[in-house]
Amino acid sequence: MFKKTIALGFTLTLAACAYNQQPVVDMTGVDKAQYEADFSYCQSYATKVDKDEAAKTQAKNGAVTGAAIGAVAGALEDGLGGALVGAAAGGAIGAGTGAAEGANDATKTQALVLRRCLAKKGYTVYDLES
DSSP states (O other), X not given: OHHHHHHHHHHHHHHHXXXXXXXXXXXXXXXXXXXXXXXXXXXXXXXXSOHHHHHHHHHHHHHHHHHHHHHHHHHHHHHHHHHHHHHHHHHHXXXXXXXXXXXXXXXXXXXXXXXXXXXXXXXXXXXXXX
């Protein structure tokens, strides 16, 4: 059971790194130099989204939830000793998975800030989430 959960956490960690931040912008009639300047300006706002803080917060939440679930699962399998082992394993797995989810969410928010900023500057952004 715990091996499957560790594999899932590892997969989620890899998925957190794969989010595409490059927006899809209609470049018809757009001055490339001006776009690059505007892109840099907007990207500076996007980097203000704190990935580290999001990862820490989600890691703490995941650790608590994982420890509780692990303790219950461990207790059902092996009583008090199993509960302690389950809580430790669940807490570690929950923290890792939570950190990955937090970083992934922050990356998505950064991408959204970048796209919204470009749209406010007058660009047609095709992959802007509303």
